[in-house]
Amino acid sequence: MSKVSMIANAVQRSLGTMFPGYFSGTTKRNHYADFGYPEAISFDMFWQMYQRTGYGKAAVERYVGKTWEDLPSLQTDEKTREMNKVEQALFDRFRDLRAWPKIVEADRRSLVGKYSAIILRLADGQGMDKPVGRVNGLDGLIEIIPAWEGQLTISDWYSDINDENYGKPKMFQFNEQGVGSDNKQKVRNFNVHPDRVIVWSNDGTVHADNFLSAGFNDLISIEKIIGAGGEGFWKNAKAxxxxxxxxxxxxxxxxxxxxxxxxxxxxxxxxxxxxxxxxxxxxxxxxxxxxxxQQITLPSPEHFILAPVQSFAASVSMPTKILTGMQSGERASSEDQEDWEKTISSRRDRETVPNIMELVNRLVQFRVLPEEDWSIDWPELGEASPAEKIARADKMADINVKHMNAGGAAPVFDGNEVREAAGYEPVEGVDDIEDDTDTGPPDSEEDDDQ
Incomplete structure (x- = not known):
């Protein structure tokens, strides 16, 4: 190699060192390293982001709050809203165990980790690390324990490829101090058989995608901008x-x-x-x-924070105004609200309802619940309030009156349609709403004689 070529190569290597990614012979730039983003994200990092950042907390809480805007009810008969004896007994037992709040908590924790879980304590005479034995009725359900991913880890897997459970957890390890270990009163630590664990995630497995992962880098950027702005303001004030x-x-x-x-x-x-x-x-x-x-001049942070906020909102499929609330003084548009309700309705159908039904099926399997055709009754999102329903029914009745006074042959809405609009069950034999006012000329005596 000539001396000139050696010098040229040396110069190129130097330029490649100073400007990686822009000169031939150099490796691709590591944007994570350049921008201060972690290449791998652990559960503890997700948990800290949820606990310590406003936007991370808001995203999780908005999803949970809207999903569980109303509590569902478990029923065996879809034809009536009145609870039968079996449904009433389940309702009472769930109330005594505070089951629904704990189920909601499991859903919240699933949005922070790849999964969360519900651990069932049952009166079956077996240890927590053993398959479930016989359980007699609702009193056999002792406790529902929501668990973070960081509290419930997999200690053993089914590794035999010929086993029907191949690739699934064979044993879990529950450590109550695994998350928020500063609470010394969390002392429970035991192995748990998969029979007693309901994995709660967007696909029902422990391998689900993390809700916050796509927007994690945006949360870091937001944290940097907020932190830098606060630090600069403090230093200027300190003067x-x-x-x-x-x-x-x-x-x-x-x-x-x-x-x-x-x-x-x-x-x-x-x-x-x-x-x-x-x-x-x-x-x-x-x-x-x-x-x-000493003076520090900082640009206005709101111009820089908007981009990562919008990117994070997009990563969790949430309108920006829903995420931030009314900080800008503007309410979310009706289009944003409708889109948000569609997103949560879809989540209910694809994720939440299947997880609830997995719990119900497991309780039926263990004879905590009787074998019935169980289903979930859950009010639709965006359903009108009782006052709005009454107002709607009142308008329908008013339309009927005006229609009949104008010479209509029959009312626009029948009685059951008005009842349903008001939020009541239809009743058999209800006559059409008619106007008794006789607007025609009175019958003459001649007509009566005839």
């Missing part, structure tokens, strides 16, 4: 001083004036500046020095 010493300054004369030795002058000046800033001294003794305020 620190720095001293500029003139080259002609007489250090010995200044030390003598402050009644300290030249070696103690720096410490004495530091004490004087601190006393000045705290309001103890009203003056600074400076000979050959100039005191200046």
């Amino acid at each position: 620190g001083l720095f001293l500029e010493i003139d080259k002609e300054a007489n250090i010995e004369a200044m030390a003598k004036a402050m009644q300290v030795s030249p070696g103690e002058l720096a410490e004495a000046m530091d004490d004087q500046v601190n006393d000045f800033q705290t309001g103890i001294d009203a003056y600074l003794l400076m000979q050959g020095m100039t005191a200046k305020n």
Whole structure:
């Protein structure tokens, strides 16, 4: 190789070092390293992001709050809203165990990790690490324990490819102190057989995608912008001083004036500046020095924070105004509300309802619940309030009256349609709503005689 070629290669390697990714022969840039993003994200990092950032917390809570806007009810008969004895017994037992709040908590925790779980404590005479034995009725359900991913880990897997459970957890390990370990009262630690665990995730497995993963880098960017803005504001408010010493300054004369030795002058000046800033001294003794305020100029953070906020909102399929609330003074549009309700309705159908039914099926399997055709009755999102339903029924009745007064042969809405609009069950034999007002001419006596 010629000397010229060697020099050219050396220059190219130098440029590649200074500007990686822009010159041939160099490797692709690592954007995660460039922008300070982690290449791998653990559950603890997701949990901290949920616990310590407003947007991470808001996204999870908005999803959970809207999904569980109303509590569902489990029923065996879809034809009536009245609870039968079996449904009433289940309702009472769930109320005593605070089952629905714990199920909601499991759903919340599933949005922070890849999965969460519901652990069933049953009166079956077996240890938690054993398959479930016989359970007699609802009293056999002792407790429902919601668990974070960080509390419930897989200690053993089915590894035989010929086993029908191949690739599934064979044993779980529950450690109550695995998350938020500063709470010393969380002392439960035991192995759990899969029979007693309902995995709660968007696909029913422990391998689900994490809800916050796509927007995790955006949350870091938001945290940096908020932190930098707060730090800059604090430093400007603190208004620190720095001293500029003139080259002609007489250090010995200044030390003598402050009644300290030249070696103690720096410490004495530091004490004087601190006393000045705290309001103890009203003056600074400076000979050959100039005191200046330290000022930090920061651009307005809202211009920079909007992009990661919008990107994070997109990552969780949530309108930005729903995520941020009304911080900007504007309410979410009706289109945003409708789109948001469709997103949550879809989540209910694809994720939440299957998870609830897995719990129900497991309770039926263990004879906690009787074998019935169980289903879920859950009010539709965006359903009108009772007052709105009554107002709608009142308008329908008013339309009927006006229609009949205008000569209509029959009312526009029958009685059961009005009842359903008001939120009541239809009733058999209800006549059409008619107007009894006779608007025609009175019958003559001749007509009566005829």
